[in-house]
Amino acid sequence: MLDDPGLYGPRVPLPLRVQPVPGESTGSFVNRLAHANGLSLAAFLDRVGQGETPADPQRVEKYPQSTEMYVNEAGLRYLAVLAGRSPGLLQQDLPSLNADQLQAGGEDEEAEWRWPWEPLAGHLVRYCPLCGDDLGVGEAVWLMLPDSWQVCLRHGYWSDDSRGRGPHCVPLAELPETLTAHRVRQQLAEQWGPAGEELFADAFQVAVYWWTRMPDTMCWVRRAWTAGLDAREMRAAPLVIYPEAAELARAMVDFERAGQRDTADRTRWLEGVEQLMSGWGVDVTEGRQALLVWLGRHRMGPPERGYPAGPPRLALAWGHNRIASRTGSVSQRSCLTWQLGMAAADM
Numbered sequence: 001m002l003d004d005p006g007l008y009g010p011r012v013p014l015p016l017r018v019q020p021v022p023g024e025s026t027g028s029f030v031n032r033l034a035h036a037n038g039l040s041l042a043a044f045l046d047r048v049g050q051g052e053t054p055a056d057p058q059r060v061e062k063y064p065q066s067t068e069m070y071v072n073e074a075g076l077r078y079l080a081v082l083a084g085r086s087p088g089l090l091q092q093d094l095p096s097l098n099a100d101q102l103q104a105g106g107e108d109e110e111a112e113w114r115w116p117w118e119p120l121a122g123h124l125v126r127y128c129p130l131c132g133d134d135l136g137v138g139e140a141v142w143l144m145l146p147d148s149w150q151v152c153l154r155h156g157y158w159s160d161d162s163r164g165r166g167p168h169c170v171p172l173a174e175l176p177e178t179l180t181a182h183r184v185r186q187q188l189a190e191q192w193g194p195a196g197e198e199l200f201a202d203a204f205q206v207a208v209y210w211w212t213r214m215p216d217t218m219c220w221v222r223r224a225w226t227a228g229l230d231a232r233e234m235r236a237a238p239l240v241i242y243p244e245a246a247e248l249a250r251a252m253v254d255f256e257r258a259g260q261r262d263t264a265d266r267t268r269w270l271e272g273v274e275q276l277m278s279g280w281g282v283d284v285t286e287g288r289q290a291l292l293v294w295l296g297r298h299r300m301g302p303p304e305r306g307y308p309a310g311p312p313r314l315a316l317a318w319g320h321n322r323i324a325s326r327t328g329s330v331s332q333r334s335c336l337t338w339q340l341g342m343a344a345a346d347m
Contacts, residue, residue: 012081013081013082013083013084014033014036014037014082014083014084015037016036016037017036017083017084018032018033018036018083019135020083020085020090020093020094021093021127021132021135021137021141021143022092022093023093023095023143023144023145024093024094024127024141024142024143024144025064025068025069025094025095025096025119025124025142025143025144026068026069026070026071026079026094026096026097026144027060027064027067027068027069027115027142028064028124028140028141028142028143029083029093029094030044030069030079031061031064031139032137032139032141033082033083035139040057040058040061041057041058041060041061042057042058044082045057045113060115064124064140064142065124065126065142065161065162065168066117066118066124067115067116067117067118067119068096068115068116068119068120068124068144069096069113069114069115070096070101070102070103070113070114070115070116070120071097071102071103071111071112071113071114072102072103072104072109072111072112073102073109074109074110074111074112075103075111075112075113076090076091076097076102077111078111079097094144095122095144096119096120096121096122096144101120101121119144122144122145122146123144123145123146123147123148123149123160123161124142124143124144124161125142125143125144125145125147125148125149125150125159125160125161126140126141126142126143126159126160126161126162126168126169127140127141127142127143127159128152128154128155128157128159128169129157129169130152130154130155130157131152131154131155140168146327146328146329146330146332147238147329147330148160148161148235148238149161149235149238149239151172151178151179151182153179153182153183156171156172156173156179157169157170157171157172158170158171158172158175158178158227158239160235160238160239161235162235167228170227170228170229170239174226175223175226175227175239177223177242177243178223178239178242178243180243180246181242181243181245181246181247182242182246184246184247184249184250185197185200185246185249188200188249188250188253192253192314193313193314194326195256195313195314195315195316196249196253196314197333198316198320198324198326198333198334198335199249199252199253199256199316200245200246200249200330201324201330201331201332201333201334202249202252202294202320202324202334202335202336203245203246203248203249203251203252204238204241204242204245204249204330204334205290205330205331205334205336205338206245206248206287206290206291206294206336207241207244207245207248208237208241208331208338208339208340209287209289209290209336209338209347210241210244210282210286210287210290211237211240211241212237212338212340212342212343212344212347213286213287213344213347214282214283214286214287215231215232215237216231216232217280217281217282217283218281219240219244219280219281220236220240220241221240223236223239223240224236224239224240227239227240234340234341237340238340244280244282247276248273248276251269251272251273251276252294253314254269255269255298256298256314256316256317257314259301261298261299261300261301261317266295266299269295270288270291270292270295273291274288274291290336290347293336294335294336296319297317297319297320297323297335297336298316298317298319298320298335299317299319300317300318300319301315301317301318319335320335321335322335323335323337
């Protein structure tokens with residue numbers, strides 16, 4: 001049963017329903033719902049009743065990859081009625097409707113919408129177009145994700161928040177190593193849970209450091225060109241460094257599993273990774289510093305308490321857990337706080 005929208009809210013759903021895509025942005029869903037019913041965005045919002053419409057609905061409708069819709073609690077109820085779904089079901093699929101993203105205002109407040117030109121949290125990433133075709137969506141879908149990119153293993157596509165600079169989606173048929181890297185990431189998460197994801201995040205951050213200082217590394221240049229991207233373009237970095245990040249993550253898992261952290265053990269591990277770097281064509285002298293920072297934060301073993309039970313369990317080092325988050329983007333889930341786009345001198 002749908003929640004009562006209040007005195008001024010809509011009473012019945014729109015004639016044609018639209019199925020939300022899990023992770024979809026609210027703006028993307030609302031546009032699709034309006035279009036399915038032959039309405040412009042402005043006309044759709046007029047049917048909602050009380051509310052604060054975007055200053056330029058045509059601009060918002062034209063650039064769904066750049067802006068996101070946020071509502072208060074009353075606005076969520078209105079939207080739920082129009083969509084023919086309960087507020088709770090909408091919140092399951094549309095991240096920007098989660099309780100922590102709802103705008104201020106109590107139950108008796110009028111419905112309000114906000115359309116900031118930049119999302120308040122996360123990145124708008126194009127949903128795989130072939131997945132959209134399989135669902136019969138009929139138009140572009142934009143996801144709200146913690147990171148600015150994602151991989152579709154089913155169809156072999158890389159997509160990101162390119163904002164119109166070149167293709168939103170890159171086929172990976174000629175970059176099978178990137179697809180393999182994504183499978184490795186999934187395997188680490190399945191085998192080791194949050195620890196696997198966090199060690200991948202650490203490895204990815206090390207690779208970000210490397211790319212920032214050495215963007216002309218030949219394997220990365222070749223991948224960027226194969227993808228039709230500029231080798232020094234920042235959006236190319238996650239795609240081109242993915243294979244090395246996945247292989248490094250495996251080595252980090254081995255280090256944590258061994259639990260041997262004295263100077264000799266750390267030196268042996270570092271020498272092994274430096275051999276990998278040489279094979280990749282990554283300058284060892286330039287890239288060693290990031291590995292030393294990581295080893296410094298993983299010097300001490302995990303505390304004896306504070307880890308939830310459940311096999312398999314890989315308890316990460318104390319220095320890692322003091323910094324890394326269990327949720328969020330790759331950079332948030334890492335103990336290395338560098339950001340893609342930082343100047344090399346700031347890393």
